[in-house]
Amino acid sequence: YAGGFLEHVLSVANTCIYFAEKYADMCPALDPPLDKDLVIAGGVLHDIGKVRELSLTATGAEYSVSGVLIGHMLQGRDILREAAAKHPIDDDKLLRLEHIIISHQRLPEWGAPKPPMTPEALLVHYADDCDAKLQMMMAAIVSEQGAGPLTSSRNPLRQRLYRGPLLVAEPASGGEDAPAHLDPQRATDHSQQLTDH
Numbered sequence: 001y002a003g004g005f006l007e008h009v010l011s012v013a014n015t016c017i018y019f020a021e022k023y024a025d026m027c028p029a030l031d032p033p034l035d036k037d038l039v040i041a042g043g044v045l046h047d048i049g050k051v052r053e054l055s056l057t058a059t060g061a062e063y064s065v066s067g068v069l070i071g072h073m074l075q076g077r078d079i080l081r082e083a084a085a086k087h088p089i090d091d092d093k094l095l096r097l098e099h100i101i102i103s104h105q106r107l108p109e110w111g112a113p114k115p116p117m118t119p120e121a122l123l124v125h126y127a128d129d130c131d132a133k134l135q136m137m138m139a140a141i142v143s144e145q146g147a148g149p150l151t152s153s154r155n156p157l158r159q160r161l162y163r164g165p166l167l168v169a170e171p172a173s174g175g176e177d178a179p180a181h182l183d184p185q186r187a188t189d190h191s192q193q194l195t196d197h
Contacts, residue, residue, distance in 0.1 A: 008131055009047060015127035016043030023123065034119050038093065042100035042124040049076030049101070071111050076101040100124050137161060 020036035052075040053067030105112040116122040140155035
């Protein structure tokens, strides 16, 4: 998978499953109740517009013209509307799912036309943001092979990070590769895609 896109979507979806269960149980008085299915669908679909925003090339992914001019949130909403025209769903569910897609980045400077205004949209935003930020942090820690326990602030998070003794330990005996989530190349590829988040 190019740039870690499917790994990111799966991670966000799994976090959304956890959030949906946790907060539906914690907020039984919510009326209407928290829609767990909507949270999970939002986790799966929040970045669907990236299939139009990005074009795969021999050297990786580049932004399409429509991706630059419109962005993946509105393109994702368009994809959802196209699917709903063929497979109708309840108008309110469609509206709420559209809102999740267009608000999942929360801030206007990140491209969101609206902030999350429903509990479901807020949960998807934080699941997405947590995965993106943690991937950026891991990529920065793994890719900067300097001495000492702290990284520089030259990373997508623009802050120094504490590496700690475990991440600078010798590799496991037997020549085993680093775990996939700490592979510097995969982490760097995924981090680059998410910095355009």
